[in-house]
Amino acid sequence: MGNATHTATLSADLVDRLTRHVVSGGGEKTATVAPFTGKPLVELPVSTAGDVAAAFSRARAAQRDWAAMPPRDRVEPFLRFHDLVLDRQTEILDILQWETGKARRHAFEEVYDAAAGTLYYARQAPRLLRRSRTMGAVPLATRTYVHRQAKGAVSVITPWNYPLALPVGDAVPALLAGNAVVAKPDTQTALTALWAIDLLIEAGLPADLWLPVLGEPAQIGDPLIEHADYVAFTGSSAAGAAVAQKAAARLIGCSAELGGKNPMIVCEDAHLDSTVEGALRACFSNAGQLCIAMERVYVHESRFDEFTAKFAAAVGDMTLNSELDFSADMGSLTYQRQLDRVAAHVDDARAKGATVLAGGRPRPDLGPLFYEPTVLSGVRPAMSACAEETFGPVVSVYAFTDENDAVERANDTEFGLNASVWTKDVARGRRIAERIRAGTVNINEGYGAAWASYGAPMGGMKRSGLGRRHGHEGLLRYTEAQTIASQHFVGLAGPPGTSGQMLAKAMTTGARLMKRFRIR
Structure with a gap:
């Protein structure tokens, strides 16, 4: 066992650099406390429900051009982000320890995860988002493929215990899929998430695509669901159930990683x-x-x-x-x-x-x-x-x-x-x-x-969650699957003048032949 006496804390310049990203216009502040000492750590701006609405408006405006980019071009900032996270790890390790009180070896797990998880999706996104051919209604005559459209503007709500790994792990695939993200990290550990946002912007992410808001769930929790096209939530099972109910009322999707025993x-x-x-x-x-x-x-x-x-x-x-x-x-x-x-x-x-x-x-x-x-x-x-x-x-x-x-x-x-x-x-x-x-x-x-x-894929069964992060689903959950089919040579109703009886007989024969020759 051991003890330590800390004489330094986070610099004012660092805090100012990171908090400038928060969407907050009211001037209200809230203070956080260093778990190691019990003393005040930093003051952070607080967002209102109006700020959340403004963040979504800015995010949607930025998302249009971002979604129009080819996926192979969207990956470039994320490849640079991977290197910057590893290069700047001393700074973020200090922030993580000051905000959470965790041991440095456990803080490093987050640093590694933020870099490695980002690299995985940067490598995989162009392939996962590529249009995929599938069997059409009529062989050769019907040509069908699946196109992936971004959801739009996504809410990412994350807790305090892994304040780098979780925001990055949910926001990065959402962004690579062509979405914008409005994020609400836990206030106690917000600087860590803000550091990731600042670094990704430095790596080349266009402004307003990943916007943070800060505040208590009672004040800004509902607006984060009311304005979103999808919600990615990590937290307790009780809170996750409430988020899922509110998302269901709007008929929008949500994923939730929740509690465990x-x-x-x-x-x-x-x-x-x-x-x-x-x-x-x-x-x-x-x-x-x-x-x-x-x-x-x-x-x-x-x-x-x-x-x-x-x-x-x-x-x-x-x-x-x-x-x-x-x-x-x-x-x-x-x-x-x-x-x-x-x-x-x-x-x-x-x-x-x-x-x-x-x-x-x-x-x-x-x-x-x-x-x-x-x-x-x-x-x-x-x-x-x-x-x-x-x-x-x-x-x-x-x-x-x-x-x-x-x-x-x-x-x-x-x-x-x-x-x-x-x-x-x-x-x-x-x-x-x-x-x-x-x-x-x-x-x-x-x-x-x-x-x-x-x-x-990673996620829970029973009361431990909905959906999955990681794997293909971790990115594709942020997309809408669109089927596009074109008809060639002959219409589905047959050549002009074909009677209903003739069409039914031809389709019946065709169905039997396709089964026999394993075309279907």
């Missing part, structure tokens, strides 16, 4: 040392404030005692501090409300008979929002930590008897976002994975293998 299954043949090391990342990255983090660990009964002893010892050895370097294994929580929720879950479990194997207490000596990484055993359904998402550095361990038991318990949740299976037999791991009702399952990894497979 993610299970990790440790089979009897797992290599325990590497499993323990992987569990540290899976459970405590970003202090557990990660929707795809593991909060439930199921260990085969024959290895339960050995695993829990090794895991608890490793958790107790983790380094916590607020240094702006790579020395910490875990950083601070971001909000007081998260600290309160973590403490409430642990205290409730302890009071009802659970055993704290590691951690279990706040660490105000390190900073106002630090809480030790915590391992609980003996957690039962009556305890809030059992089924509710903690969203903090708390994990419960359980023993299971066989694969059926493990799968049944892994699926015993309203959530279905991510899961993890640990075994030396990868084929067995895949068989188990396919029985788990979760949008992604990692074998011998907690979350990174599936998340960073950008060509594969």
Whole structure:
């Protein structure tokens, strides 16, 4: 464990450079707080409902010319953005740590993700958006293709826990698809998103295509849906359900990545040392404030005692501090409300008979929002930590008897976002994975293998979300599929003078021939 005394903060010039992008005309300001110190960090402009309407008006005007560009030309700013993110990583790592309190190693995951995810879509967008030929109504005579039109102006609403990876991950494919984006990042971590917008404009993105607004959902949440042609939302399941209802009322599409109570299954043949090391990342990255983090660990009964002893010892050895370097294994929580929720879950479990194997207490000596990484055993359904998402550095361990038991318990949740299976037999791991009702399952990894497979879809089942980011769907969700068909040589009603009876007979014969010769 360690501590740090910070004597510097974010420069006024940097803050001014970034906040000039916010669409705000009222002059109202709001202050954010540094999680490491509890002291004021920056003042940010606040947007009104009118500002949101103005942002969409500007975005739509800019989007017309942008959508008219060939996709191969739209990719150029994004290729430059990839390099700039990696080149300027020290600056954004500092901003990320100041705004979130996360350890630098976890901040770097966001930097890598912003660069790598952008590069994937910059490479793939021209191919994904190319018109695609499909079978016409009448072979040779009907020529049909699918054209992809941009939705128009898209709302991207993102939370505070991954303030670089999530805004970039949703906005970049929307922009590459030919849309404009009006973004609402969480105010506490807005500078990080504003840094990405500033950098992409520097890389050549035309002005007004990615416009940020700042404010509380009660003030600007509804306008962000009322003016949008599509909504990409990341947040809690309750908030996601409300967004989906409002989008449905307007008959516009939405995607939502929501909460999780993610299970990790440790089979009897797992290599325990590497499993323990992987569990540290899976459970405590970003202090557990990660929707795809593991909060439930199921260990085969024959290895339960050995695993829990090794895991608890490793958790107790983790380094916590607020240094702006790579020395910490875990950083601070971001909000007081998260600290309160973590403490409430642990205290409730302890009071009802659970055993704290590691951690279990706040660490105000390190900073106002630090809480030790915590391992609980003996957690039962009556305890809030059992089924509710903690969203903090708390994990419960359980023993299971066989694969059926493990799968049944892994699926015993309203959530279905991510899961993890640990075994030396990868084929067995895949068989188990396919029985788990979760949008992604990692074998011998907690979350990174599936998340960073950008060509594969990522999202949740059940109350963990709608739609997918990443993969083809991550870009095509921002488009409307338009079918264009042209008729040649002969009309669908046959040559002039063809009777209805003759047409029916010809079409019947044709249908049988096309089946016989596998034309259809």
